[in-house]
Amino acid sequence: MSTVYALLFIVATLVLVIGLARKIIQYAKTPAPLKIPTTPAPTTQAGVVMRLFREVVFFESLFKSTKWTWIFGWMFHMGLFLVLLRHVRYFIDPVWLPIQLIQPFGIYAGFAMVLGLAGLLVRRIFVDRVRYISAPSDYLWLLLLIVIGFSGLMMKFVAHTDVVMVKQFFHGLWTFSWGSLPMDFPLLVHLTLVVILMVLFPFSKLLHVPGVFFSPSRNQVDNPREKRHLAPWAKALEEQK
Amino acid sequence: MAKTDFEVPELHEYVDVPALEEGVMAHLSPFVAKPDHQEPLNFPGELVEDWHDKTLAKLDDLRSRYRSLQVYLDACVKCGSCTDKCHYYLGTKDPKNMPVGRQDLLRKVYRRYFTFAGKYFPKLVGAEDLTRETLDDWYSYYHQCSQCRRCSVFCPYGIDTAEISMAAREILDSIGYGQKYCNEIIAKVFKIGNNLGLPGPALADTLEGLEEDVFDETGIEVKYPLDVKGADILLVTPSADFFAEPHVDGLIGYGKVFHEAGVSWTMSSHASEAANFGMFIGSYENMRRVSMRVREAALELGVKRIVFGECGHAWRVAYSFLNTLAGPFDFLDPDYPVPQHICEFTNDLIEKGKLNFDKSANDHMTLTFHDSCNVARATRMGDKPGGQFEIPRAVIKAVCNNYVDMHHETIGEKTYCCGGGGGLLTDDLMEIRVKGALPRMTALKNAVEEQGVTHMAAICAICKSQFTKVLPYYGMTMDQIVSVHQLVSNAIVLTGQKTEDDESEEQEAEG
Ligand code: HEM
Numbered sequence: 224m225s226t227v228y229a230l231l232f233i234v235a236t237l238v239l240v241i242g243l244a245r246k247i248i249q250y251a252k253t254p255a256p257l258k259i260p261t262t263p264a265p266t267t268q269a270g271v272v273m274r275l276f277r278e279v280v281f282f283e284s285l286f287k288s289t290k291w292t293w294i295f296g297w298m299f300h301m302g303l304f305l306v307l308l309r310h311v312r313y314f315i316d317p318v319w320l321p322i323q324l325i326q327p328f329g330i331y332a333g334f335a336m337v338l339g340l341a342g343l344l345v346r347r348i349f350v351d352r353v354r355y356i357s358a359p360s361d362y363l364w365l366l367l368l369i370v371i372g373f374s375g376l377m378m379k380f381v382a383h384t385d386v387v388m389v390k391q392f393f394h395g396l397w398t399f400s401w402g403s404l405p406m407d408f409p410l411l412v413h414l415t416l417v418v419i420l421m422v423l424f425p426f427s428k429l430l431h432v433p434g435v436f437f438s439p440s441r442n443q444v445d446n447p448r449e450k451r452h453l454a455p456w457a458k459a460l461e462e463q464k
Numbered sequence: 465m466a467k468t469d470f471e472v473p474e475l476h477e478y479v480d481v482p483a484l485e486e487g488v489m490a491h492l493s494p495f496v497a498k499p500d501h502q503e504p505l506n507f508p509g510e511l512v513e514d515w516h517d518k519t520l521a522k523l524d525d526l527r528s529r530y531r532s533l534q535v536y537l538d539a540c541v542k543c544g545s546c547t548d549k550c551h552y553y554l555g556t557k558d559p560k561n562m563p564v565g566r567q568d569l570l571r572k573v574y575r576r577y578f579t580f581a582g583k584y585f586p587k588l589v590g591a592e593d594l595t596r597e598t599l600d601d602w603y604s605y606y607h608q609c610s611q612c613r614r615c616s617v618f619c620p621y622g623i624d625t626a627e628i629s630m631a632a633r634e635i636l637d638s639i640g641y642g643q644k645y646c647n648e649i650i651a652k653v654f655k656i657g658n659n660l661g662l663p664g665p666a667l668a669d670t671l672e673g674l675e676e677d678v679f680d681e682t683g684i685e686v687k688y689p690l691d692v693k694g695a696d697i698l699l700v701t702p703s704a705d706f707f708a709e710p711h712v713d714g715l716i717g718y719g720k721v722f723h724e725a726g727v728s729w730t731m732s733s734h735a736s737e738a739a740n741f742g743m744f745i746g747s748y749e750n751m752r753r754v755s756m757r758v759r760e761a762a763l764e765l766g767v768k769r770i771v772f773g774e775c776g777h778a779w780r781v782a783y784s785f786l787n788t789l790a791g792p793f794d795f796l797d798p799d800y801p802v803p804q805h806i807c808e809f810t811n812d813l814i815e816k817g818k819l820n821f822d823k824s825a826n827d828h829m830t831l832t833f834h835d836s837c838n839v840a841r842a843t844r845m846g847d848k849p850g851g852q853f854e855i856p857r858a859v860i861k862a863v864c865n866n867y868v869d870m871h872h873e874t875i876g877e878k879t880y881c882c883g884g885g886g887g888l889l890t891d892d893l894m895e896i897r898v899k900g901a902l903p904r905m906t907a908l909k910n911a912v913e914e915q916g917v918t919h920m921a922a923i924c925a926i927c928k929s930q931f932t933k934v935l936p937y938y939g940m941t942m943d944q945i946v947s948v949h950q951l952v953s954n955a956i957v958l959t960g961q962k963t964e965d966d967e968s969e970e971q972e973a974e975g
Pocket residue numbers: 278279280282285292295296297299300343347361364365368429431432435541542543620
């Protein structure tokens with residue numbers, strides 16, 4: 224059984240990394256032929272970095288829009304971020320100091336994450352506009368993440384699992400010398416769903432993660448008069464005539 | 465007021481986000497282009513037989529050439545942030561007029577044919593087959609988007625529905641299912657030089673008439689030159705400025721400003737149009753062909769600078785795209801940005817104290833300013849981000865005593881579209897134009913009632929034409945919309961011009 228999980232994780236990691244890399248290469252290679260930043264936009268590259276930073280860390284545009292979605296969405300993502308940082312301890316040894324330091328906050332982060340997700344789910348079900356645009360997969364993503372979070376919290380607070388074993392298993396994956404996993408139900412649920420998440424990531428709307436960095440309306444410098452911007456295919460078009 | 469076969473929304477204090485009503489706007493689509501309108505743009509004359517494959521091929525081509533399209537099709541998480549941001553949704557309640565609803569019309573097909581999930585689990589991710597009905601849906605709803613970019617302000621990934629609309633229209637054009645209004649106009653530009661099809665001699669006539677009018681009014685010989693070789697400045701302005709009210713009053717204003725600045729300037733009969741509807745149909749090639757006329761005119765006339773008149777989407781093409789499409793402009797004077805907006809030009813002179821105004825000439829009005837969407841969210845003026853909001857207001861405040869802003873959620877980057885942009889300024893789309901004007905009309909009405917606003921100024925030919933038409937539907941009058949340079953024109957005191965005060969003093973001296 225442990226071997227099955229080990230293989231699953233190896234495959235899932237490959238799918239995630241290769242799938243994401245392919246998408247990122249596609250985005251990077253596709254030219255943006257025209258200057259289309261949503262203005263007012265920064266006029267320098269440093270300004271663009273700041274704009275993206277605010278977008279990624281604070282969800283600036285969402286904040287301008289709807290406070291409820293922002294609160295739940297931000298709670299979920301910040302929770303997720305801390306939880307994932309906390310999880311780094313399963314994969315490395317010794318554990319870096321910053322990761323050690325956030326451990327206590329990480330615990331609350333799990334709750335924030337699940338609460339945020341629940342809020343987003345309620346909004347998706349009850350706001351008619353959001354319900355209209357939702358496909359089954361949009362609900363399933365939320366459910367998947369909720370169950371991952373819930374099973375994690377179960378392990379933390381209700382049915383403890385042997386974290387030392389878990390660590391040995393995942394740390395061993397680096398060298399293909401995994402030990403065995405504790406066969407606890409919450410853990411197996413947790414891990415199975417995480418595998419699903421990793422495999423589906425590059426084929427789903429989770430592409431918003433690379434997408435936000437490649438969005439021309441957010442990542443372009445507002446300097447079209449100062450600097451001529453020309454895509455390779457547009458250049459070819461020019462030379463034809 | 466015009467008779468209508470649709471219900472004009474009532475104005476309330478606020479625009480409430482409506483509960484959705486599916487399909488209520490499905491009946492509305494613009495007239496389809498005829499072969500005569502399609503072919504000059506290198507599009508097939510009518511719907512091609514293998515439209516299914518051609519549509520998919522074009523979609524595939526576009527997503528490989530436009531990063532925006534590829535990323536936007538992938539990245540949407542259906543967060544709903546944009547759902548209540550479109551004036552057309554607020555005015556019609558049709559969920560396919562919610563920005564994400566509009567995007568999904570194309571995204572469903574993209575997913576079905578180009579993504580793993582959509583190919584094998586279409587139901588799960590909401591992917592759908594491309595059918596003949598899909599095309600009609602696209603035709604209908606992608607022509608109910610004014611490409612105003614308001615949705616992109618609020619989307620956490622900046623997903624700009626305008627980009628999707630442009631791509632969809634480009635696909636439709638490429639299979640022979642184009643829109644008459646836009647394509648007929650572009651064909652006219654290729655043939656005659658401007659959207660209205662005014663030939664050179666007619667322009668010369670009109671401009672001569674303007675010179676006479678200004679002379680009668682001021683006693684000063686202000687010139688409105690056409691095709692003058694060796695002039696310093698080429699003015700490119702929307703052709704509506706040549707005759708329609710209130711546009712032409714703006715043109716009179718530009719002429720007076722140039723006169724006072726003491727610069728030599730000219731218009732061109734070859735580039736007698738600032739508008740560039742190539743943008744609306746998402747066609748890089750056609751947009752470039754229209755833009756090249758500006759370059760050709762600048763070279764032929766040997767000018768040193770290019771200035772654009774008041775027009776929203778034209779300023780977007782000019783500011784954001786002209787250098788790309790028709791550059792480089794290394795043959796022009798490097799001391800000035802290429803191109804410049806007339807408001808930048810006028811504001812510079814105001815800041816240098818070179819213009820004299822009698823602000824009381826505008827005292828019969830209390831003004832507010834409508835930020836045109838393309839200027840607000842797709843361009844800049846001056847050196848600093850946001851100059852596109854400050855500079856036109858600075859100009860207005862320099863020439864008017866009474867100015868107030870509309871509600872802050874409806875101006876600046878959050879401005880609401882007039883309802884007629886993006887190639888919708890045609891009578892066959894009157895219903896969506898009137899309904900889409902609801903948020904702006906609400907804000908204006910409130911400013912009228914609470915702050916005594918009498919007139920709204922704008923710097924866009926489409927906005928001005930649209931408001932002239934829709935204001936009466938909402939119980940206001942068509943002359944409440946004015947040009948910014950009309951206000952300048954009213955207040956400017958030309959050197960040597962006799963003001964009323966002078967005249968009365970003279971009379972006293974004589975008497
Ligand atoms: C660069 C990092 C990321 C940024 C900037 C980001 C940003 C956002 C934003 C702004 C939203 C919309 C608001 C909301 O519904 O929460 C969103 C939604 C979502 N994000 Fe992320 N995200 C990031 C990473 C992730 C990751 C790593 C995951 C999953 C493991 C994820 C999963 C989701 C999901 C499932 C939704 C949809 C929520 C719903 O259904 O309402 N995000 N993201």
